Amino acid sequence: MSTPDCPGLRRIRDLGASLALALVVGACLVADSRAAVDVPRYELDCNADFPCHDALRRRTDFWIHVYNTWxxxxxxxxxxxxxxxxxxxxxxxxxxxxxxxxxERERGRVEARLGQLARKVQDGSNIRDADDKALLSLFSDRSPKAIRAAARQIRCQQGNRDRFEAALQRYGAYGPVVRKLIVDSGLSEDIHYLPFVESLYNPAAYSRVGAAGLWQIMPKTARYLGLELDATVDERLDVEAATLGAVRYLKDSRNRLTAVAREKRTSVRPGDLTPFIITSYNYGVNGMRRALNQFGPDFVKVINEYKSPSFQVAVKNFYASFLAARHVARNADRYFGRISPDPALRYHTAVLDHDTSMKRILDVFGLSEDELKPLNRALTRFVWHGWRFAPKGYRLRLPYRADGWGPQIARLESLGPEDESRGPVRYSVRRGDTACGIARAFHVKCKDLIDMNRLGSRAFIRVGQSLVIPGKLGTGGGSAVSAGPGGTYRVKAGDSLCGIAGRAGVGCDALLAANGLSRRSVIHPGQSLVLPGDESGAAISRDREVGVEKPDRPSRYTVRRGDTACEIAQRLDVACRDLMR
Incomplete structure (x- = not known):
């Protein structure tokens, strides 16, 4: 792999090792900051199924350079x-x-240069400066209006050469699986290059908006495609399941868009719709259907004239970036030299006949998590952490070995069901609760609570909603209070009085009164506390839905030197914003 081109370093490379580091950094910060950078013209390998329209060739050249150079x-x-x-x-x-x-500094510099050039062209000035000439050469019509417009649409694109090289290594493991499923489905084999654009062939990839896996499938789309997505299994991260889901999406797109196109023009070739079908994977079938209805099967016209708030840079470049990724992957040796691909996936499969803990699976097969996890990415971290069981019917993948896993599989099947009675606790949301406030009360991470209950990025909860509180299966967890004989609780390290009350489903004041304590009282690990009974006199146990009780009347707290409102709220186990109301 060649080193990134840095003209500044190239110029000073022979000046000696004593050259100041600041000069080196400064040289690279302006790397190739000329008025214009030439993008080579590549020989694209196009065909009737995957056409390269002349109007898209230079756009595709740019993305090839993003993948193989920068x-x-x-x-x-x-x-x-x-x-x-x-x-x-x-x-x-x-x-x-x-x-x-x-x-922003570089964007401003380029914008200023374009503005100056537009004024010179407008005034009819003789363009003599070499940088100005290079910049003007980018505009075939030499129009001041076009140059001013360009100054308003400057964009920064990060290079991807190093990531694409890593993707080519992963492609060795997952490419054969994806290619076979694509071909078996009746779709064009070249569709298997699409994950380079979506995830750089990373089956564990997550996007900022919640898309996941090799095919970057959103949660709502996953359910529509029939993929399993819950607290134990996320099939978006399973290469085979996700690929089959993508196949269903693309075939549905092909059928629906073909029907629309033939309403506009009866003689439509499959290749005419390829750019629409590929782009629909990013933009949605309905979006491309609206574009087809407006302009017919003319993809270049759609790119140039279709207007929609969501039809922006990423969508307009999606088909070109696909063609680019396809070209670079096919010509990897030319651009990257010899690459050592990851070995192709090989594994055995065992179908679980009952819900099974990860601890039991690892023990029976004598494997470590590092050995098993790469083959079973669909199992969520709640299974790997021991908070949930791998579900019945899950197809467990085991590392390939010549003699197989017959005895171990038989042993796993012979073991009876495991005890789930001490698994996750359920909590019923009360007025004023927040997801993170509930998580604090149960001593669990807010993110784990949000993810286990699929609350989304806003963590929206509603009164009466039943939430699952993460807790270790078969171990008692430590997240919730379990009443001992006579309704007692033994204090653990990190406990607080109101935290204990919240997890036991009783009022903080009631717990204090039952034990002759005040809010200033100090408790110690090992100390035994009496838990107030409910209306029937029985202590609240952890296997029913519990809710944090609110005191009948507000408690008072005397502010001390150095206190802040939110520190007081945390000490009293209430939300900071509720205290400040």
Missing amino acids: TTAQGVFHDSLHPERVYSVIEVPNGCRGSSKTV
Whole structure:
């Protein structure tokens, strides 16, 4: 693999090792920050099934260069509507999003140069400066209006060479599986290059908006496609299941878009619709159906003229980036030299005949989590942490070995069901509760509570909703209070009085009164507390739905030196915003 091109370093490489580090860094920060950067023209391998329209060729050239030349440490400043119009390439160690000051400074520099050039062209000035000439060469019509418009649509694109090289290694493991499923489904074999665009062939990839897996499937779409998605299994992370889901999506897209296209034009070739079908995977079938209804099966016209708030840069470039990824993957040796691909997946499968803990699975097969997890990514972390059992019917994948796993599988099947009685607790949401407030009361991570209950990024909960509180299966967990004989509880390290009350489903004041304590009282690990009974006199046990009781009247607290409102709220086990009302 060649090193990233850094003209500054190239110029000073021979000046000696004593050159100051600041000079080296400065040279790279302006790497290729010329007025214009040439994007090569590549020989694209197109055919009737995957056409390369002339109007899309330069757009595709840009994405090929993103994949095979520029690295993730480089930011490419280009025209968002004409990606091949590249103004500069600079070092952005944290990417285009994470290097905001550097990015905005360079964007401003390019914008100013374009503005100056537009004024010179408008005034009829003789363009003599070499950088101005190079910049003007990017605009075939030399129009001041077009140059001013370009100044408003400057975009930073992070390079992807290093990530694409890593993707080619993963492709060795997963590519054969995906290719076979695609071909067996009747879709074109080349569709199996699409995961390079979606996830860089990473089956464990997650996006900022919640898409997951090799095919980057959203939760709602996963359920529509029939994939299992719950607290124990997420089939978006299973390469085979997710690929079959993607196949169903693409075949449905092909059928629906073909019907729409033939209403607009009877003589439609399959290749005419390929760009629409591929783009629908990013934009949605309904979005491409609306575009077809408006412009017919003319993809270039759709790219240039279709208007919609969500039809932006990523969508317009999706088919071109697919063609680019396909080209680079097919010509990997030319761009990356010899790559050592990961070995193709080989495994045995055992179908679980009852819900089974991960501890039992690992013990029976004598495997470590590191050995088993890469083959079973669909099992959620709640299963791996021991909070949930792997469900009955799950197809457990085991590392391949010549003599198989027959005796171990037989032993697993011979073992009886495990005790789930001490598994996760359920909690019924009360008025004023928040997800993180409930998590604090049960001494669990807020993210784990949100994920286990699929609450989404806003963690919205409603009064009366039943939440599952994570807790170790078969171990008593430690998350919830279990009443001892006579309704007692033995204090553990990290406990607080109101926290204990909340987990036991009793009022904090009631717990204090039952034990002759105040809110200032100090408790110690091993101390025995009496738990107040409910209306029937029985202590509240952990296998029923419990709710944190609110005191009948507000408690009072005297502020001490150094207190803050939120520290007091945490001490009293209430929400900070509730205290400040």
